[in-house]
Amino acid sequence: MASSAGNAPSVGLPAESSRFVGRSRELKQLSNLLTRARLVTVTGVGGAGKTRLALQAARRGRQAFPDGTAYVSVADLQDGELIGQLVAGAMGLTGAMHRWTAELLAVQIGDRRMLLVLDNCEQLVGPCADLVDTLLRVNPRLTILTTSRELLAVPGEHTFPILPLTVPAPDCPLEAFGQYDAVELFVERARSVLPTFELSSSNHRQVAELCRTLDGLPLALELAAVRLRALSLEQIVELLIARPDLLDGARRGGPLRHRTLTASRGWSYDLCEPKEQLLWSRLSVFSGAVELDAAEAICADDDLPAFEIMLLLTSLVDKSILIRDEAEGRVRYRLLQTIRQFGQSILETSPAAVLTWRRRHRDWYLEVVRQTFLDWRTVSRNERLRILCDDIANRLAALEFCVEQPGESVAGLTLASSLYHYS
Ligand SMILES: Nc1ncnc2c1ncn2[C@@H]1O[C@H](COP(=O)(O)OP(=O)(O)OP(=O)(O)O)[C@@H](O)[C@H]1O
Ligand SMILES: [Mg+2]
Structure with missing residues (x-):
């Protein structure tokens, strides 16, 4: 067996090629979390800034890890068995080891107080999870910070979801x-x-x-x-x-x-199961947020049974394709514009599919409007306004469909009149 590099493993975080911007609140929260949690996973959509934030937090928290900080990117790795070798190299555990298994690594790390940053784990989420699980169990003084579009789902994992950066409203001075x-x-x-x-x-x-x-x-x-x-x-x-x-x-x-x-989107798409991919493309007909009942009613068919939609929505949230928003006890799912456009580009490979799913989307929101008008007396004014406000972007998309398609003027007028009630 080869020898380790002694008590002072080499450490290093990659240099930054551009200035780190903003994220002061997230940085503070993540730094705090790293002082008490042993495994933190920064999740978020591709390109949201997970790697930059994790590296910044690792730099900031370096002092707490006297035996060093090691960084490994899993992004370009195809073979999960090689992760152990990369980790060993980053920690300065040298030697002609035949194969760096998790157990062997754990023995070599011993009781070093270190921070290991494992970047872009979504690529090999299973092997990363196995490795992390073993190291956390055997090495009591090791802290692991991972970034991943998808959770590792191992015991003790603290997730740190990040959203893209804050943007000004149209009327912002x-x-x-x-x-x-x-x-x-x-x-x-x-x-x-x-x-x-x-x-x-x-x-x-x-x-x-x-x-x-x-x-x-x-x-x-x-x-x-x-x-x-x-x-x-x-x-x-x-x-x-x-x-x-x-x-x-x-x-x-x-x-x-x-x-x-x-x-970037293709990378996420390839990491999805076929049914998740199907749902992603169908969800692209929505504009604004999606509710579970609407997704079940609009997106289901023989290939995608309605009873599976809830689980698929959850896994798309776990894979950072959908953003989950909760307000007043109601959960809605949101697609970022660039994610939605990617879904549309997949759907558009079949013009017939675009027509089918846009029509079903229109039918659903037309029915919502009809029901809201029918219930005009029984439903309270506030509730009515809430229903109409929440779906404004989807009703506009449905109206757009009516305007573009011949023979849809009656439906279009009904939808347009609901917009009048909204204003
Ligand atoms: N806070 C920030 N300050 C400066 N640049 C940033 C910041 N956040 C992200 N970036 C830049 O945006 C790009 C994407 O960021 P990053 O690589 O951290 O995203 P990611 O979420 O890790 O993406 P992926 O899921 O593809 O790995 C990079 O070029 C990065 O330098
Ligand atoms: Mg990254």
Whole structure:
């Protein structure tokens, strides 16, 4: 058996190639969590900033780990058996070991007080979970921070879900822009492309719109900033809605899945089971939030039975495809715009499928409107308004369907009149 490198394993976190922006609240919370939890998993949609946040927290908390901090990216690994070897290398446990099993690693780590950062575990979530589980059981002074689009689901795991960066509302005054991380990141990256770029009263509305269109997603904001090389801010904002591929091929360098948004989404898509993929594409006909009953009624068929939809929605949340919002005891699911567009692009490979699922979506919201009008006397005014307000984006999408399709004017008028009641 080979020898370990003694008591001072080499440590290291990858250097940052750009300035870390914002996230002060998350950074504080995550740093606190690392002082008391032994396994923390940062989850979130691809490109949300999990790796950057985890590295920042690891740097900040370094002092608490006198035996060092080790970093391993699992992103490009195909073979789960190699994770142990990478971890051993990152910890400075050298030697011609035939195979670094979890048990062997655990013995070598012993009672070192270390922080191990395992990055992008979704790629090999099962092998990562097995390794982490063993190390936590055997090495009492080891803390593990992982990032993953999907939970590891091992005992003792504390999840730390992150959302994209905060964005300003359409009516936000320029003076308040400083508090929005998405704006700060975009302006910072825009300056690296156009050194004279400034946030000003003449462009702040466009910057805000761009941040909102991209849901404050850091990866998307960076890719959009690169486009400033060739396009004006106005052009980018205008083109983004119609051409989701605008952000593809914008940059070189970095991991392949970060060169285009399509690649980032494709990475998540490939990690989904076929039924999850099917539901993702069908959910793309929704606009705004999705409720369980609507998803069951609209998206189910022989290939995707209604009784499975709830579990599939849960697994899409676990895989960071859907964001779960809860308010007043009601759970709704949300697709980020870029995730939705990817689902649409899959659905659009069959024009007949687009028509089917958009029609079913329209039928459901038309029925919601009809029921709300029928119940006009029995349902309280507030409840009625809540129903109509909650679904406004979906009713607009349903109305759009009626406008585009011949012979749908009666349904379109009913939907349009419900919008009148909303205003
Ligand atoms: N807070 C931040 N400050 C500066 N840059 C950021 C920040 N968050 C994310 N970024 C940048 O956005 C891009 C995506 O971030 P990151 O790699 O951390 O995302 P991720 O959630 O780990 O994505 P994936 O799921 O694909 O691994 C990177 O280029 C990163 O440098
Ligand atoms: Mg990452």
